[in-house]
Amino acid sequence: MMHVTTDFPAAAHEALGDKSLQAALARMRQGFVSGRASAVARLPEFDAYRDAARAIRDHTLAHLDAYLEIFEANVKAAGGQVHWCRDGAEARETILRILQSRGAKTIAKGKSMVGEEIELNAYLEANGVRPVETDLGEYIIQLRRETPSHIIAPATHVSKAQVADAFRAAHTLLPADRSLAEADTLLAEARAILREEFLNADAGMTGANFLIAETGTSVIVTNEGNGDLSQTVPRTHIVLAGIEKVVPTLDDAAVLLRVLARSATGQEISSYTTFSTGPARKDDLDGPGEYHVVMLDNGRSALLGSAFHDMLRCIRCGACLNHCPVYGAVGGHAYGSVYPGPMGSVLSPALAGIAAAKHLPHASSLCGACEQVCPVRIPLPKMLRAWRDVSFDRGLVTLRSRLGLAVWTFAARRPALYRLATALTAKTLQKHRAWFRLVPGLSGWLATRDFPASSGRTFMAEWKARR
Ligand code: SF4
Structure with a gap:
């Protein structure tokens, strides 16, 4: 079960009065929306790719059990291991067991929304393993002890001055007179610290944008290269992914990658798109000695064939958040879930239970902008209405x-x-x-x-x- 923590109406009210957050949200809306629009305009066949992407996801979900078995067989053939986990507790225990059996005390982590979903960092810390987030946004929110406010830009709510404050509080060797006023000085500071963490980490972890069944490969896209260092420098590489991330072939992954980056950041392709298959082979120049894939269900298989089946097509691009007037007004933390915005308002009740997330399906104007931009054409407004029905039937709406x-x-x-x-x-x-x-x-x-x-x-x- 995933946790949803806040009362959306009260948190949204507070967010509307937060001037710093409102300034950050205005910057975010402008950058992501115009970036996507120009990337789409440069690819006239973008809608045809969306149809193809949707068909790939639908086909995979219709045969999910078969493709998961093929993926597992090919991971094993490449020398890796697959661990099946029914819920967050099993996934946390599995990861800790792998780390403890190797005597690992530190783990360098690439960005993983599933890691956020199962609250992995707190669990590892409580059990003597120090997790270090290496995606810059994730690193910032880890220092601030916060959850992400956006699925692809976790620290989008934080200003440069707040980042500088977080660095000064955590980096005790940072000279007081070194300026952290500009983005490049902040980047240089983070890079210097994180470089040491990569070199000293006992294990590395990444999420996966896709898992390719025919080759047993995990794919990550980043713009910082931190995922590559997290998975190639330490001795052990652990991939943590939801079971719905599998796709049949490399060609299918190529189609999905074409719509992912354009929808997410307005790029033709992300700066780094990395394919990893098993541990390092004899002649490889680098790479981990071990390769583990931790596959999480946590309520996903229950969505198959349900009114919320189509949500499993999601490729976590964030476009629905960027175009949602409600998300744009209140930001991600108001939702109280690591999955905010329209996709989160559908997914969170499924993973946390409608009683815990009863406000979220109502956190929408149902304007339809989310469905219009979704690269895999998920009918988000229809599913928000379906959750409202469930909520009404269970007596979870107010008497008024x-x-x-x-x-x-x-x-x-x-x-x-x-x-x-x-x-x-x-x-x-x-x-x-x-x-x-x-x-x-x-x-x-x-x-x-x-x-x-x-x-x-x-x-x-x-x-x-x-x-
Ligand atoms: S629901 Fe669609 S637009 Fe939203 S994150 Fe998922 S794929 Fe992207």
């Missing part, structure tokens, strides 16, 4: 919402009454616009917005008149 829906349902089932009530309301609001503020439940919405004056006619009356 239930009463409101009951009143609306009563009127909607009686067309004459509905037309009369809406006509009277439209007429009344034309004469007394301010009365709108008396409608129960709208005070929050109207606190920062006005409502347009009513024309005095309902939508249906306008429609009839125009025809």
Whole structure:
């Protein structure tokens, strides 16, 4: 089970008043959205690639058991090992067992959202292993003892000044007079520290963007090269991945890579795309002596064939977060889950249970921007509505919402009454616009917005008149 920690309405309210967060979110929205738009414009066949990517993911999920077995057989043939884990606890214990059996005290970690999902770092620390995050964003939030606020840009909420403060607090040998005012000085400082960590780590860990069944290969994409150092310098390489990451062939991975980078960061391809198959062979110049793949279910197989099956197509590009007006207004921490935004609002209730994540399916305007940009065409709004149904059926919505829906349902089932009530309301609001503020439940919405004056006619009356 995954944890969801916050009460979304209260956390969102707080986030809206956080000026530093709002400035960071404005920068993020601009960069990612325009980057994706220009990358897509440069590839006229982008939509055809999206269709192909969707078909690959659908085919794989329809035969997931078979492709997982093929993947395992090919990892073993290449000299590696596969460990199957039903939940986060099993995955944490498996990783710790591998590390303890090698006497490992430190582990250099490339970025892994699954590692965040199972809260791996806290567990390793409690058991005498020091994890070091080597992706710059992950390193920053590790120093700040935070969770990621974005699935591809974990420290997007942190300003340069806050990064400098975190470095000064943690890097005790950093001279007080060294400037950390600019991005390049911050990068140089992080690079110097992390270089030593790579060299001294007893083991390395990465996530996997894809796992290729036909070759038993794990694939990672990064822009910093930290994943490559995490997996080639230490003696042991552990890959941690969800079971849905498998794809049949190298050709399939190539199609998915073409839509991934464009959707995520607006790049044609990420700076580093690395394919790893088994431990180092006799003639290899470098590479780990051992290669382990820890495969996590943690609720994923229960989604197969359910109303949320399509969510398993997700390739974690982050485009739905970048284009979501709700995520753009409140940032990732308000969701209280390591998977925020539209994809998180569908996935978190599935992995943590709807009771724990009951607010998240409602954290959406259902505008549909997420589905429009999703590279594998996941119908996120449809699934958010499905979670709302589940939430309603289980009595998890507020009494006020239930009463409101009951009143609306009563009127909607009686067309004459509905037309009369809406006509009277439209007429009344034309004469007394301010009365709108008396409608129960709208005070929050109207606190920062006005409502347009009513024309005095309902939508249906306008429609009839125009025809
Ligand atoms: S749901 Fe789609 S857009 Fe969102 S992260 Fe997953 S693949 Fe990307």
